Amino acid sequence: xxxDAIIRFDHVSKSYGENxxxxxxxxxxxxxxxxxVIGSSGSGKTTMxxxxxxxLTPTLGTIYVDGKDIARENQTLLRxxxxxxxxxxxxxxxxxxxxNIAYVPELLNRRDKKRTARAVERLIEVxxxxxxxxxxxxxxxxxxxxxxxxxxxxxAANPEILLMDEPFGAVxxxxxxxxxxxxxxxxxxxGVTIVFITHDIKEALKLGTxxxxxxxxxxxxxxxxxxxxxxxxxxxxxxxxxxN
Ligand SMILES: Nc1ncnc2c1ncn2[C@@H]1O[C@H](COP(=O)(O)OP(=O)(O)OP(=O)(O)O)[C@@H](O)[C@H]1O
Ligand SMILES: [Mg+2]
Numbered sequence: 001x002x003x004d005a006i007i008r009f010d011h012v013s014k015s016y017g018e019n020x021x022x023x024x025x026x027x028x029x030x031x032x033x034x035x036x037v038i039g040s041s042g043s044g045k046t047t048m049x050x051x052x053x054x055x056l057t058p059t060l061g062t063i064y065v066d067g068k069d070i071a072r073e074n075q076t077l078l079r080x081x082x083x084x085x086x087x088x089x090x091x092x093x094x095x096x097x098x099x100n101i102a103y104v105p106e107l108l109n110r111r112d113k114k115r116t117a118r119a120v121e122r123l124i125e126v127x128x129x130x131x132x133x134x135x136x137x138x139x140x141x142x143x144x145x146x147x148x149x150x151x152x153x154x155x156a157a158n159p160e161i162l163l164m165d166e167p168f169g170a171v172x173x174x175x176x177x178x179x180x181x182x183x184x185x186x187x188x189x190x191g192v193t194i195v196f197i198t199h200d201i202k203e204a205l206k207l208g209t210x211x212x213x214x215x216x217x218x219x220x221x222x223x224x225x226x227x228x229x230x231x232x233x234x235x236x237x238x239x240x241x242x243x244n
Pocket of ligand 2: 046
């Protein structure tokens with residue numbers, strides 16, 4: 001067993017009723033990796049991601065985070081250690097940006113308001129936005145700006161792991177490039193472990209230190225961008241990288 005794994009799926013299967021979505025899935029992710037996950041629609045990517053923070057539970061098998069079986073952990077504490085960013089992240093519409101980002105840190109250190117205020121000002125810079133944005137409401141932001149606030153909020157509890165499910169799917173090409181550069185920089189500077197689902201093979205190859213190609217609940221290939229492009233393991237992977 002690899003002891004340095006921060007996330008490990010050990011013989012995990014997941015069914016919805018009769019429908020087996022993941023069959024005997026095994027995966028070990030080390031601290032600091034940036035894993036991009038790409039594959040056909042319905043191949044089980046979101047299901048896999050949601051099992052890491054306990055939003056879904058495996059039908060069979062065990063998932064370990066930091067070496068601990070998450071089924072035995074306190075789910076609230078588990079989720080605090082794992083940021084979660086989805087497309088069009090649900091910001092609280094009645095709270096301004098400052099309140100949105102401060103939401104979790106305020107829960108964590110109720111007494112130290114200054115500490116939370118400092119964290120919020122640091123985070124807004126981390127995601128490349130101006131401080132004046134802090135007083136705005138979500139409805140007063142562009143889609144790309146909202147996405148950045150979603151990332152800032154996910155980073156606010158200082159998580160070890162960041163799960164991202166097609167986070168940049170709904171923004172234009174230019175904003176998408178900027179967000180990609182931002183997340184690459186965040187990964188390098190904070191050293192956070194990232195699992196990032198995308199439908200865009202270019203995005204998967206650009207961001208991932210490791211790429212997981214999934215099809216029908218199975219891993220077709222698990223490798224570096226070079227391995228995926230230079231020696232695709234299956235016809236499915238070959239076709240995927242040819243689009244690139
Ligand atoms: N709550 C649910 N109940 C029943 N079936 C579900 C449920 N959630 C997902 N599924 C089914 O499980 C399969 C995998 O879904 P999942 O959302 O993990 O796919 P995905 O790889 O994320 O797809 P996409 O790329 O379209 O987002 C699909 O066939 C889906 O219809
Ligand atoms: Mg999905």
